[in-house]
Amino acid sequence: AIDIKTLRARTGLITLDPGYANTGSCTSSITFMDGERGILRYRGIPIQELAQQASFKETAFLLIHGSLPTRDELTQFSEQLTDYSPVHENMRLFFQNFPPNAHPMGILSSMVNSLRSFYPEIANEDEEIKVTVTRLISKIRTLAAMSYKISMGYQVIYPRPDLSYCANFLHMMFDSTVRPYELKEEVVHALRVIWILHADHEQNCSTSAVRLVGSARVNLYAAISSGITALWGPLHGGANQAVIEMLEAIRKGGGDCRSFVERAKNPNDSFRLMGFGHRVYKTYDPRAVIMKEVCHKLLGALGRSDALLDIARELEATALEDEYFISRNLYPNIDFYTGIAFRAMGIPTNMFPVMFAIGRLPGWIAQWLESIRDPHWKLSRPRQIYTGPKETAYTPIDQRV
Numbered sequence: 001a002i003d004i005k006t007l008r009a010r011t012g013l014i015t016l017d018p019g020y021a022n023t024g025s026c027t028s029s030i031t032f033m034d035g036e037r038g039i040l041r042y043r044g045i046p047i048q049e050l051a052q053q054a055s056f057k058e059t060a061f062l063l064i065h066g067s068l069p070t071r072d073e074l075t076q077f078s079e080q081l082t083d084y085s086p087v088h089e090n091m092r093l094f095f096q097n098f099p100p101n102a103h104p105m106g107i108l109s110s111m112v113n114s115l116r117s118f119y120p121e122i123a124n125e126d127e128e129i130k131v132t133v134t135r136l137i138s139k140i141r142t143l144a145a146m147s148y149k150i151s152m153g154y155q156v157i158y159p160r161p162d163l164s165y166c167a168n169f170l171h172m173m174f175d176s177t178v179r180p181y182e183l184k185e186e187v188v189h190a191l192r193v194i195w196i197l198h199a200d201h202e203q204n205c206s207t208s209a210v211r212l213v214g215s216a217r218v219n220l221y222a223a224i225s226s227g228i229t230a231l232w233g234p235l236h237g238g239a240n241q242a243v244i245e246m247l248e249a250i251r252k253g254g255g256d257c258r259s260f261v262e263r264a265k266n267p268n269d270s271f272r273l274m275g276f277g278h279r280v281y282k283t284y285d286p287r288a289v290i291m292k293e294v295c296h297k298l299l300g301a302l303g304r305s306d307a308l309l310d311i312a313r314e315l316e317a318t319a320l321e322d323e324y325f326i327s328r329n330l331y332p333n334i335d336f337y338t339g340i341a342f343r344a345m346g347i348p349t350n351m352f353p354v355m356f357a358i359g360r361l362p363g364w365i366a367q368w369l370e371s372i373r374d375p376h377w378k379l380s381r382p383r384q385i386y387t388g389p390k391e392t393a394y395t396p397i398d399q400r401v
């Protein structure tokens, strides 16, 4: 037998795998996914059971520490989340100086990265990890709500110790001295389920970004900031915003779903049905199954209707009957229905990817921790197949044509 290092040294052999579609970048005991059968489990627990019974805090603890918390552990975790929730007063100046139309994902990734400047490293490594992890889960919620409040010119609201993680976020987003926000059970429930469904998804683009950047041994804030940046893209977490924009365009165009499906099929048109397709799922995304139900129940409980939900249903039915989508195993993914739920909650459209980021944070942290503790840890440094010119002489500027 010959090991891969020796083989590489002797042959110069490099594997080329565009988009890493068939490359395992790590071993992991966090999340199990079966894309053919539509199975998703965190630390072995099916996503359906967590969505039904767990709190978001419990799910975060499970992903990060490997098992569900005891009552004492959960109480301690909750108290720490409340303690860490305020952000340094000087960080407000950052918010105030972003242009009014700055995208909230750009703001969030910058703010998270800047946390290291405000909260310097603790010398004891275990303590540093413990504090940084909890601080981040707490402060991302404050930063997201604060960015909304400041952009609207409203007073910043801090969390209440008696509220759950999800209820507190809604409180911080929407409560004000002028108009107190009524916390509705159905809205809190929907947000809890959505954040649990988003909490981890093995080696997706943003998680791989966190691991790759983290492999250079940057601090956790910087690694997470890179994950937020990757998530921003419309092919990844930005898809929830793109779905709503697409559904709006269909509505404004008179509700003709068929013409959008036809556009998505046209190889000469770069348009794709947003919220459709997945690198790993070749069947219905199990999270989308739950999301569709959450949307339906939330709107029902709030006594609201949304034309976009009807359009989404019709678009889904049209695509799922179409040979193009059938033959390519293209089904709705989680992003297809989340935007409609966020709209019903009153979340502004450009904040949808931020909502995804808050939910995904525990997964990013768990994956980062697993990677830095991996005894086989290595700096991530892929290779390439060079296709440029052979050695070429330098041409002085006045001889160039």
Ligand code: ACO
Residues within 6 Å of the ligand: 019, 204, 234, 235, 236, 237, 239, 264, 265, 271, 272, 273, 274, 275, 276, 277, 278, 279, 280, 328, 330, 333, 334, 335
């Ligand atoms: N609409 C129309 N056609 C599609 C779509 C879509 N949404 N998704 C894939 N296809 C087609 C491709 O054009 C390709 O067709 P071809 O074989 O004729 O060339 C085939 O299906 C395979 O597509 P790939 O791009 O090779 O699949 P990949 O695994 O690389 O892409 C992705 C996955 C990026 C998610 C893709 O399905 C897509 O762009 N979807 C829309 C954006 C979206 O919803 N992103 C969210 C993903 S979930 C998440 O990140 C949380």
